[in-house]
Amino acid sequence: MGTLTLSLMTTLDGFIAGPDHALDWVVWEEEMDRDATDLLQSADTVLVGYGAYKDMAAYWPAALTNPSSESERIFARHFDEKPKVVVSDVPRELLWRNEELRVITNLREQVQALKDSKGHIVCYGGAGFAQSLVHTGLIDEYRFYVSPVAIGQGMRLFQSLAAPVKWGACTSKAYGSGAVLLHYKVVGPPQPR
Numbered sequence: 001m002g003t004l005t006l007s008l009m010t011t012l013d014g015f016i017a018g019p020d021h022a023l024d025w026v027v028w029e030e031e032m033d034r035d036a037t038d039l040l041q042s043a044d045t046v047l048v049g050y051g052a053y054k055d056m057a058a059y060w061p062a063a064l065t066n067p068s069s070e071s072e073r074i075f076a077r078h079f080d081e082k083p084k085v086v087v088s089d090v091p092r093e094l095l096w097r098n099e100e101l102r103v104i105t106n107l108r109e110q111v112q113a114l115k116d117s118k119g120h121i122v123c124y125g126g127a128g129f130a131q132s133l134v135h136t137g138l139i140d141e142y143r144f145y146v147s148p149v150a151i152g153q154g155m156r157l158f159q160s161l162a163a164p165v166k167w168g169a170c171t172s173k174a175y176g177s178g179a180v181l182l183h184y185k186v187v188g189p190p191q192p193r
Contacts (some may be wrong), residue, residue: 049129
């Protein structure tokens with residue numbers, strides 16, 4: 001069976017998106033690009049909700065030729081080459097390459113089938129999809145890029161959990177900007193809602 005890693009940006013006060021899904025609070029730097037690229041290279045497949053897919057498809061193909069950031073070009077190249085599974089509740093048109101749309105009727109069953117067939121899967125959200133994924137109990141690892149900011153309102157990842165999610169610390173890394181990468185493995189039994 002494969003593993004599922006959820007990689008998200010978050011605030012110190014636990015929000016993964018601001019009001020109206022805003023991400024203008026994110027603190028990011030080149031070294032974080034390199035760490036994100038290392039995770040991406042370890043993945044066999046990328047899993048993403050359609051909302052986040054739209055934003056990624058609008059940004060990353062152009063970043064392939066971004067003259068100002070070598071680390072973004074490298075990440076964009078790897079992201080472009082990776083097989084991507086885009087999930088949606090209705091049929092949608094996809095405009096990128098190496099992608100496949102899955103219309104989700106039973107998220108838990110369909111993500112379990114992906115884990116059984118796709119090896120290491122890395123999920124990048126978006127926020128609503130990540131919340132739904134947490135409730136399946138299928139996430140094996142969490143990677144949080146914590147920005148040194150509090151926004152006081154928005155969307156939290158862990159809402160209305162059926163049971164506690166128990167983690168064991170794997171690694172942490174501090175960046176010059178004050179941001180921190182926290183990497184946890186789930187150690188408690190999955191508790192789907």
